[in-house]
Amino acid sequence: MKKKQKGRYLRDFRRMAVERLKSCDNVTALAQELGVDRRMLYRWREQLDPEEETPGSGVPSFEPNRPQEIKHLKQLLAEKTLEVDFFKGALHKVEARRRGKGNSGATTSTN
Numbered sequence: 001m002k003k004k005q006k007g008r009y010l011r012d013f014r015r016m017a018v019e020r021l022k023s024c025d026n027v028t029a030l031a032q033e034l035g036v037d038r039r040m041l042y043r044w045r046e047q048l049d050p051e052e053e054t055p056g057s058g059v060p061s062f063e064p065n066r067p068q069e070i071k072h073l074k075q076l077l078a079e080k081t082l083e084v085d086f087f088k089g090a091l092h093k094v095e096a097r098r099r100g101k102g103n104s105g106a107t108t109s110t111n
Contacts, residue, residue: 014047
């Protein structure tokens with residue numbers, strides 16, 4: 001059933017394999033039936049359906065024309081950085097007050 005052309009599988013064969021992969025429960029059995037490696041099926045799926053994000057891959061598809069979104073994300077990152085800096089400063093002040101209230105009359109050995 002596998003068709004090769006100079007060491008490569010024909011595009012029609014790959015499309016058919018990817019279509020079967022979409023509705024398949026056991027990828028290993030499908031790969032054995034088709035006579036290809038299981039990883040090859042996943043690679044073909046990524047090549048033939050690049051816009052279709054696979055579940056669990058965690059990698060969104062790349063779209064180069066998103067300057068508005070990039071600008072918005074940079075602004076959010078800057079705001080979060082300012083918040084972190086603010087809370088770090090507040091924490092240092094609280095720690096300094098705690099050290100000051102815990103005086104037993106003796107001088108501290110460390111700051």
